[in-house]
Amino acid sequence: xxxxxxxxxxxxxxxxxxxxxxxxxxxxxxxxxxxxARGVFGGxxxxxxxxxxxxxxDPVFGLHSLHCxxxxxxxxxxxxxxxxxxxxxxxxxxxxxxxxVQNGKVIFQLMCSYHKPEPWQPTHQxxxxxxxxxxxxxxxxxxxxxxxxxxxxPSTIRDVLLSxxxxxxxxLLKSAIPLNLHVGKGEWSNFS
Numbered sequence: 001x002x003x004x005x006x007x008x009x010x011x012x013x014x015x016x017x018x019x020x021x022x023x024x025x026x027x028x029x030x031x032x033x034x035x036x037a038r039g040v041f042g043g044x045x046x047x048x049x050x051x052x053x054x055x056x057x058d059p060v061f062g063l064h065s066l067h068c069x070x071x072x073x074x075x076x077x078x079x080x081x082x083x084x085x086x087x088x089x090x091x092x093x094x095x096x097x098x099x100x101v102q103n104g105k106v107i108f109q110l111m112c113s114y115h116k117p118e119p120w121q122p123t124h125q126x127x128x129x130x131x132x133x134x135x136x137x138x139x140x141x142x143x144x145x146x147x148x149x150x151x152x153x154p155s156t157i158r159d160v161l162l163s164x165x166x167x168x169x170x171x172l173l174k175s176a177i178p179l180n181l182h183v184g185k186g187e188w189s190n191f192s
Contacts, residue, residue, distance in 0.1 A: 039073030
């Protein structure tokens with residue numbers, strides 16, 4: 001039997017592939033629109049913009065910081081063109097700006113900074129929370145179906161959970177944090 005995590009990894013790699021048209025100019029190859037979404041999955045647009053910017057940076061630099069803005073929704077039927085602008089070339093930092101364009105309109109803007117590693121400098125970050133291993137996490141559609149069968153669940157929430165359970169994603173979605181429907185005694189979350 002094929003490893004579903006390996007197949008998933010292949011799908012993710014494919015979704016990030018870009019065609020280089022010219023120096024600093026890239027075109028998306030595939031675009032994914034989730035069920036119930038207005039347009040292309042925003043995470044894919046961000047990721048493809050980062051790939052475009054990274055292709056225009058010396059490999060010794062690593063992504064350090066980014067800010068991005070969604071301006072318009074993107075259609076999965078038309079490729080996105082990514083324009084990379086080289087804003088700064090420093091010894092320790094380099095900066096790129098990426099505009100994502102569809103139908104002649106800027107749909108997304110990314111500003112990112114790359115930093116050369118400095119192993120002698122102190123580092124800090126929030127610790128990774130403890131989560132169960134991937135193999136122990138349920139697929140979201142299984143989790144939603146199981147939670148929809150809870151006793152004393154309002155019918156509106158049951159209907160929402162069952163509608164979510166019917167959606168089979170192109171990606172394996174697994175929740176590491178349990179879905180807690182109880183807000184307080186006798187209260188239910190509103191899924192907003």
